[in-house]
Amino acid sequence: MSTETLTRSSLLEDVAEAAPEEAGCWEVHLAYRMASMNSVVDFKAVVDFVRLGAFFSGRAGMAYVTGGREMMRVPAAIEGELTADLALLDVRLQEGAMKQAPFHCSGEARPDGQQYEGKWHMPCLRPDTCGCDGNSGYFSLTRVD
Secondary structure, eight states: OOOOOOOHHHHHHHHHHOOOEEEEEEEEEEEEEEGGGTEEEEEEEEEEEEEETTEEEEEEEEEEEETTEEEEEEEEEEEEEEOSSEEEEEEEESSSGGGGSOEEEEEEEOTTSSEEEEEEEEOOSOTTTTOOOOEEEEEEEEEOO
8 A cells, every 4th residue: 555645845835726515425444443341332423524635524413323323423523635546634523532533544545446455553642551552443535425
């Protein structure tokens, strides 16, 4: 997987020449192994993105889904880069214990160009007392409109 991203100077040039535009409706999915519940919690949100060049952002309610049931929903900010081949994004939950660190997601485009799949990583939530390497799991971004 390529991890090349825009350089800051080229991004600023692109932003200066671009106008914000609607980027469509997308579903963000993060599979999170929650040791305390001995299960996988699916974090899901449907987001209407705004795009400025390769940069995109949006806000939505992120649902915590386990066993096919929505347990709760928290506000989330989602932003990053989206190209024809690669999605790089940060998902920041706005409430609860997980608001302390973002999910850093990277994925490659599927052949149809309507979905990206890859991995997410989150730094340790308690670096002062824990010191682990954080957590990671499966990530997808799928166009739904």
